[in-house]
Amino acid sequence: MKGAILKIENSIEKTIIEFLKKGLDKKLFDVVLIPVKVPAGDSYAWVLVQDKALLEDANPLPPVMLVQGAKALSSITRRGKSNKKIAAIMRPCEIRASIELSKLQQIDLENICLISIDCPGALPLKDYLEDTKKGIDTFKKVIKEWGNESVRPICQMCDKSVGLSIQSDLHIGIFGAKNNEIYLIPSSQKGKSILEEIGIPAEESMDNWEKKTKEFVETRKKNRKKIQSTLSEKVMGLDNLLETFSNCINCHNCQSVCPICYCRQCYFESEKMKLSSDDYLIRAESKGILRFLPDTLLFHLGRMTHMSLSCVGCGACEDACPMSIKVAQIFSIVGDRSQKVFNYIPGKSIEESLPLKVYEEDEFHDVEKP
Amino acid sequence: MSKVLRISKGAEQGVQELLKFLLESGKVKGVLTLTKINNNGAVDYSLITNSEMLKDALPLFPLMPANAGKLLSRFTLKSALAEPIAVVVKPCELRAFIELVKREQGSLENFLFISSTCDGVYPLEISSNGEVAKKLSKYWDAVKKGDIAPDIRPTCSCCKYFLPYNADITIALIGENIDKECKIFLTTEKGKKSVEGMKGQLVEGELKTQEVKNLLNKREENKKKLFDNPALMQDGLSGLIETFGRCIGCHGCSRVCPICYCTLCTFDSKDYENEPSTYETELKKRGGMRVPPNTILYHIGRLTHIGISCVGCGMCTDVCPVDIPLSTIFLKVGGEVQQTFNYIPGKSVEEKVPLTIFEKEELTEVED
Amino acid sequence: MKDDFEPTIIGFLCRWCSYAGADLAGTSRLQYPPSMLPIRVMCSSRVDPVFIITAFLRGADAVLVAGCHPGDCHYIEGNYYTRRRFACLRKIFETLGMESDRIRLSWISASEGPRFAQVVTDYTDKIKKLGPNPAKKEIFL
Incomplete structure (x- = not known):
């Protein structure tokens, strides 16, 4: 070189x-x-x-x-x-x-x-x-x-x-x-x-x-595994996720500073997410209590499905979170795994298509139920 | 003087009992109140329909994870309540909701509004780092004495409207003996009816006590200090650039603002995206240009859109990732606009938003 | 130096009165400075205060909003709303310590060609004295 x-x-x-x-x-x-x-x-x-x-x-x-x-x-x-x-x-x-x-x-x-x-x-x-x-x-x-x-x-x-x-x-x-x-x-x-x-x-x-850079990258990779595995223990599983995001106040700063979230109007802020008063009440009655606004976790999981394949781990979300939730670190765990499924590294090459934009006829049979 | 239901229990417990009574007697179908969310000090609003779930309710907790006015709007935007719901909110949250109702973003129908005399809330930061528990005893001491509680949101420390407007029931806190008794002021007919059958002593009482008046003066003084502080913002365009220069354009302030109700803010819309050619023209003029553009425009623009109705709740400051004292600036500028029209946002639902009405003979001083 | 300064004034002119007034000033061959860039709007109440701020921050030395005299609005009451919004914007400018002289509201009817010429002349003089808008060269807007 x-x-x-x-x-x-x-x-x-x-x-x-x-x-x-x-x-x-x-x-x-x-x-x-x-x-x-x-x-x-x-x-x-x-x-x-x-x-x-x-x-x-x-x-x-x-x-x-x-x-x-x-x-x-x-x-x-x-x-x-x-x-x-x-x-x-x-x-x-x-x-x-x-x-x-x-x-x-x-x-x-x-x-x-x-x-x-x-x-x-x-x-x-x-x-x-x-x-x-x-x-x-x-x-x-x-x-x-x-x-x-x-x-x-x-x-x-x-x-x-x-x-x-x-x-x-x-x-x-x-x-x-x-x-x-x-x-x-x-x-x-x-x-x-x-x-x-x-x-x-x-x-x-x-x-x-x-x-030298390659050596440094190797130490970083180890570090990444270490930090991610420690964090995984705390956030994986529904209960942990709920606990992790329980501080979230739905300001959606994470989404608005995310470079990949480019929608002018986020789906989670759109009319689709607004229910009638009866619907809120019915949801509350099924458990006796409903956090208001509901669907905080839906927002975060939904955002993961929308952008994690392209998540570059820039950390803008974590910086912008007023409640100090470790958004970027959590998203990096999900991002790494979902990107690996498609062997895709976001931003590596302009020629590589976005994984969800292309398909092969004969692939991913392991996710199909017989 | 108004009717008061006096319960010989601490204020917090008293409100708990009130909510329990309302739910169990079937007078309301549900209760919207702050509740404990986790063990680290996080609280958030919850809609409770089962009285057993009230055990986690913290109706008077001095935090505002979201302005409840915004939540009530979300609740009733698509349809008014078919059945009665009691809500326990802070005075500024109720004012915000009234402003939203005037803008057809919600309906007052079937709400039973419970509020309290309010000594302010803490910045959200201290709920995320778990420090809130340490501060509580000092907070309630200040409430009892009728002092400005230490470390509360800056706009709370200068808020004049801590006696709620439009509440059916008002819990007296400031200057009261809240450890021993709970004074439930029944300020409307609806409020009186709702507690019929509840245990307690019905007496006459005055909400605007000497302590309340004193606190008003203290806050007025504080307000002067806060607004006149030159460190808040220098005059003119250069002052604006100094203060808002670090804005990262996340627009979190507008998303948490109870008055900003637009589904898509105009400043996030296509209208405020530029063609590449626009940058060329601007570069010709200036030799350089900040991108994304419109930082100052966004903030002054938002002032023109919502300044008239700003209730000074302080949510914007709390979510700002770069610590711009937004709510203080907005309350200061908004307050001036409000004074021009002699308008107190959220005071009365009948009073129209000044920018939606006019008088034929007025304001000739702005014409040239 | 200031004598060489030719201000740029953005004029939001209501289609029924002030724009017609400008037309009349032209057809009557009245002399007035070429400083005004007119933007025709259907009614002065079409002007969101944000338009005025946009023009100001993009570097206009002044912004004029002109419409029918109160009572004469083609849409009956549009200009009354304009006046309230303008009062609101002016208060914001004043509180922020910005030069509120750089924004102006005037009523000019379709028959007032001379008044239109006079308003533009006077306002141009005033802005000349004020000097160029500092926003013109600002990078960090």
Whole structure:
């Protein structure tokens, strides 16, 4: 595998931004989609940047994930392709969600150059907001240490955060990079020609980086199993599920921040879910008591059936839950298993069809009852 | 002065008995009340039809997992109640329901409204981390003294409307000896009829006691502090951007808002999606643009849509994942709008929502 | 610098009165600044306050809502509702410390060509003094 090497000047973030500036100068892309510090200085928002000066406050790897990047990209191209060439620099899970959304026809990837970056994880939104200055310091450590436990649990168990496990046009390797260097690894013709135009063709061997990332992924896989199996014991089975989601207040924040849940109108908020007063009363009378609103678990299980095959484990749901339910971790257990049924890795490849959109005539006989 | 049914038991127990009486005497078919959901301190509303299930009821618990006004609307949106149901709700929840009924999102028919003088509720955060149990004794102490309870929702700590409007039955809590006696104020004919046959002493009483008046003053003072605090929000567009800049667009605030009843919020609809060409035009003007767009528009827009009816229940602040003090801002701005029209949301079901009526001679000061 | 500034004013004009008034101003060859971009609406009450905020945040220097005089509404009472909604929006602008001068409600009938020209002229002058809308260059809206 070949890539290009960039010397770090000032910081990793600044080096990447300089690279993006060159791309803008050479008109390799017209706009950059990147998180930029908001005026209050305590948070980040996705900004489509055309004016280079705005990149001064940009941060390709902010300490938290506020809006899932795929959602930002979808808001731009949901209604059709962008006429401007956009370089979108995102965390791997955001790239993967973007690929899924393009399969769901919510993102048009034409004229988009997806740039992924080795991700050390993101801090839990709650922890970060408690003290944003401290959060920024903590995150500096996180980038150095790789495996730091201040990041969100879902990030600690992410096995697709580093290396080339995803399909972007260009990947920025910052994991295990030797001091003062980051790597630019093209994985498409688009990415390759960008590097060539900038004058840093991908000619260096990336084998060492690749080997290290693979080792790291293996430890992450173990971690994932460990966290999931501990959690499984607590949440599996109807009683446990009911207990787990008993704190849920039906705000549906998890659904509205989920990049895969793209419906304008969620089924679970639609007219279909509204009953007549008699129906509620009849349901209450059958047990003597009915939680009101009912069907909290139906919502979560239903959402699993709708999106778990494409769940990229980005953790946006867990960050947005006001009741601190471990939504993302629970969904990751279900997602992993359902994805395995179809041997499908969401966001891995744009060519792979969504499993529920295709079928073979001769398959899955094991789920049929004779 | 109004009729009071006095029971020589603690307030909580008294309400429990009231609910039990209502169910068992067949005066109501069901009771909607807060109930214990799990052992970690979670409570939620439940519709109880079997009086044995009342053992888990916590009718006066100082938490609001959902604004019950929204729930009552859901209950009666498709059809009015065919049989009587008693509900135990906080004053602002009842006000919210009245606002929803005015918007044809529910029906008052066959409801028996039980409310109480309210010292506020805790932020939901403390129910998810199990801390609520530790706070309860301090809460009830404050109630007895008629103080502002510590650590309650900011909008509760400045709420003026803690004597319920439109309740048939009001449980007196603030400044009362709630450990020893339960005073059940029967504020309507319906309320009086519903307790006929229940054990207790029928006396005359006054809901608006000196303690209540004192608390009103304390809250008024607190409100000034809260609203005038420059840290709440700076003036102008830049202030809005400072405060709402961190919004992640989850729109949880509108989904839990009892007044926001639209099945599909206009800001989530197709109307507010942009063509790719729109971004090009905007980029030409600004050189950069936040995406997804419309963050500030959403919040000011929501103010124009619901500010007139905001009851300040505080649900929006509680569900905000990025800790924007939404309810304080909405109550402050909404309160100004309400004052313009001399309107107290949820006070009376006959009073129409000001934006749905007009007078021919008025407001000439806004014309140029 | 401010003298060079030509404001952009979005005008929501009611189809029956104010739009016809604008037409009359034109056919009468009255002079007024070319600052107004008219949007024809069936009634001033068609204008959701959110439209006004949208125009404002997209960078309009001012927004004018104009309709029939009270009592003359083609739909009998539409403009009375407009006035209430506008009062509500203005209060929100004031409470948020936003420049409420950038939004305006005026009644202009179909026969008031000169009044239309006058309103646009006066309002343009006023906005010129206020300067450009700060939202125009804002990134984080």
